[in-house]
Amino acid sequence: MITPSGGLVYHARALRGLDLWFPTRRLVSCWLENWLLSCKPEHLIVFGPSAGYLFEPGSFLPAGLKHLTLVEPDPLAKPLFHLRHIRAKWYHPGPQPHVTWHPSSKLLPHTSRRETDFADFLSEASGSNPHKTAVFFSGLLGQLEFHRKSFRRDEFLARKIFATSLKPFSWASLHDLESKALARTERKGLLSLTLKDDPSNRLPFELPAEALQNQTLRIEWLEAQLKSANSAATWIDHGTEWLGPTRAAALWFLNKRQLQVLGFTTSS
Numbered sequence: 001m002i003t004p005s006g007g008l009v010y011h012a013r014a015l016r017g018l019d020l021w022f023p024t025r026r027l028v029s030c031w032l033e034n035w036l037l038s039c040k041p042e043h044l045i046v047f048g049p050s051a052g053y054l055f056e057p058g059s060f061l062p063a064g065l066k067h068l069t070l071v072e073p074d075p076l077a078k079p080l081f082h083l084r085h086i087r088a089k090w091y092h093p094g095p096q097p098h099v100t101w102h103p104s105s106k107l108l109p110h111t112s113r114r115e116t117d118f119a120d121f122l123s124e125a126s127g128s129n130p131h132k133t134a135v136f137f138s139g140l141l142g143q144l145e146f147h148r149k150s151f152r153r154d155e156f157l158a159r160k161i162f163a164t165s166l167k168p169f170s171w172a173s174l175h176d177l178e179s180k181a182l183a184r185t186e187r188k189g190l191l192s193l194t195l196k197d198d199p200s201n202r203l204p205f206e207l208p209a210e211a212l213q214n215q216t217l218r219i220e221w222l223e224a225q226l227k228s229a230n231s232a233a234t235w236i237d238h239g240t241e242w243l244g245p246t247r248a249a250a251l252w253f254l255n256k257r258q259l260q261v262l263g264f265t266t267s268s
């Protein structure tokens with residue numbers, strides 16, 4: 001029930017943060033929905049969905065989806081995800097997909113018992129249709145550091161297995177890029193600036209293209225927005241640059257003091 005990246009603490013935080021997370025949720029839901037529109041999967045496999053707090057109801061259910069597979073070790077996630085996403089029939093009056101849960105933390109290449117478990121799972125789940133199957137990592141890969149104790153192999157080998165096993169599939173990941181505990185002045189400055197920059201207040205939390213190229217440029221951009229020259233807190237790197245180019249990035253105020261920067265990466 002209490003895990004380093006999920007469990008009770010995360011559910012409590014998410015319920016408290018429902019309003020605060022709204023702009024980020026709206027933004028990342030658009031990314032997920034657009035990506036699903038582009039790959040049109042009949043089968044979607046999601047790793048680490050929790051209750052899908054970061055997504056609007058319906059985001060995981062594109063038209064034409066026949067099967068949704070969810071890999072999530074947190075037992076509380078299943079009933080809450082169903083309440084939030086599957087029973088939200090008013091969003092999707094068409095036929096509901098068949099939903100399968102795998103309550104396991106041992107399917108990722110970092111934590112699996114055998115080196116082949118990740119590839120075997122994907123190939124078994126997708127049957128003879130890898131081109132109709134899409135795989136989404138939902139806020140999990142930037143949290144791996146918290147699970148280091150459960151790693152079963154060298155991280156570089158795990159990354160290689162990850163990349164090789166995913167070759168036949170369209171895949172995408174939403175993950176933490178970096179994070180920071182904010183000083184009060186930093187938060188105030190950033191909020192007012194982002195809202196002022198986008199008077200329509202449509203998608204105020206999206207980072208501009210120049211901040212996507214690499215972490216150095218991004219932190220330079222963030223520090224300028226935060227006016228954080230006097231802040232003692234340092235950035236935490238969530239070690240996700242290996243996933244490939246960041247296609248989009250968003251600010252996520254986990255709570256009033258904690259800023260996460262989320263990145264979205266896709267296989268093509």
Ligand SMILES: C[S@@+](CC[C@H](N)C(=O)[O-])C[C@H]1O[C@@H](n2cnc3c(N)ncnc32)[C@H](O)[C@@H]1O
Nearest residue numbers: 005006048049050052053054074105138139140
């Ligand atoms: C930060 S939460 C993800 C946020 C979530 N997608 C949302 O929309 O609110 C990370 C999730 O990854 C799950 N997790 C941790 N290790 C995992 C593993 N090895 N395989 C699959 N899920 C895992 C945790 O239980 C947790 O629910």
